[in-house]
Amino acid sequence: MNNLQFHKALITEVIQESPTVRRFILTYEQPIHFKAGQFVILKFEGLNHQFDTRSYSIAGQIDANSLELCVVFKADGAATPLLFEQTIGDTLLASLPEGRFVLPEEPIEKNLFFICTGTGVAPFRCMIRELLVERKHALPIHLFFGCRKKEDILYKTEFEKLAKTFPNFNYHPVLSRDQWDGLTGYVHPHYLKVLETTKDGLFYLCGWTEMLKQTRDNIKNLGYTRQDIKVEFYD
Numbered sequence: 001m002n003n004l005q006f007h008k009a010l011i012t013e014v015i016q017e018s019p020t021v022r023r024f025i026l027t028y029e030q031p032i033h034f035k036a037g038q039f040v041i042l043k044f045e046g047l048n049h050q051f052d053t054r055s056y057s058i059a060g061q062i063d064a065n066s067l068e069l070c071v072v073f074k075a076d077g078a079a080t081p082l083l084f085e086q087t088i089g090d091t092l093l094a095s096l097p098e099g100r101f102v103l104p105e106e107p108i109e110k111n112l113f114f115i116c117t118g119t120g121v122a123p124f125r126c127m128i129r130e131l132l133v134e135r136k137h138a139l140p141i142h143l144f145f146g147c148r149k150k151e152d153i154l155y156k157t158e159f160e161k162l163a164k165t166f167p168n169f170n171y172h173p174v175l176s177r178d179q180w181d182g183l184t185g186y187v188h189p190h191y192l193k194v195l196e197t198t199k200d201g202l203f204y205l206c207g208w209t210e211m212l213k214q215t216r217d218n219i220k221n222l223g224y225t226r227q228d229i230k231v232e233f234y235d
C-alpha cells in the first residue's frame, strides 16, 4: 500500500440507507474513471500506520468527479467508527479505483448470478446497471441478496424498479431473521433451486468470507470451475 497515491475527496452527501449502513458520496478534485466492480482505498489518519487503509467497493457514479460508497458500521472496528463521524463538508483521503473484480469486456453469453450479503451488493449495483442499461444484456441475470431484516435490504426500491423495467433481471432479496412474503433463511437453498434448471452460469460472489466460501463450494459441487466463479472477499 506504500506506493498508493491518495487524493482529497470531499464528502458531499451522506444517506442513512439502513439502521447500520450509510451511503457516502465522495467528490474528487478530478474526474474519476472506473470499471463496475472496482473499489477505492481510504486512508485513515490516526490509525496504526501499518493498517491505516480500508477498501470500499464503488456503489455508483454520481457525476464525473463523484463516487458513491456503501459502508456498514462495525462497532468494534477501527476504521468505520471514524468514517461514521465524518459528514458533509469533511475531506477524506481516497485512492483512485483499483481491482480486477470486473465484468468480462466481451459480450457474456451466459446466465449471470450475483450472490451477496449486506454491503457486498455495492459492486453489483454498478455491474447490474451496466449490463442492463448500457450493454443491453438479454440473458437472465439473478441477484441473490441476503440480510437479516426488512430494514436491512439495501437499494430495495431501485432493484425492484430495475426488475420491473427489465424482465430478464430477477431480484431475490432473502431475509434470515424476519417474516415476510418473500424468501427467508439463508441464500443457499434459493440460488441452488434456480440452478437446478439452469445451465451455463457465470457467478459473482461478494462480501464476508463465511458465506462466500460456502457458496463457492456449493457452485463447484454442481460442476462449475474456478473460471466460472469470481469472488471478492471483504475480510
Ligand SMILES: Cc1cc2nc3c(=O)[nH]c(=O)nc-3n(C[C@H](O)[C@H](O)[C@H](O)COP(=O)(O)OP(=O)(O)OC[C@H]3O[C@@H](n4cnc5c(N)ncnc54)[C@H](O)[C@@H]3O)c2cc1C
Binding pocket: 039, 051, 054, 055, 056, 057, 058, 070, 071, 072, 073, 074, 076, 077, 078, 079, 080, 081, 119, 120, 122, 232, 233, 234, 235
Ligand atoms: C476489496 C474490498 C472491498 C470492500 N468493500 C466494502 C464495502 O463496499 N462496504 C463495506 O462496508 N465494507 C467493505 N469492505 C470491508 C472494509 O474494507 C473494512 O474491512 C470494514 O469497513 C471494517 O473496517 P473496520 O476498520 O471498521 O474493522 P476492523 O475489524 O478493525 O478492520 C477490518 C480489517 O482491517 C484489517 N486490519 C485491521 N487492523 C489490523 C491489524 N492490526 N493487523 C492486520 N490487519 C488489520 C483486517 O483485514 C481486518 O479484517 C471491503 C473490503 C475489501 C477487501
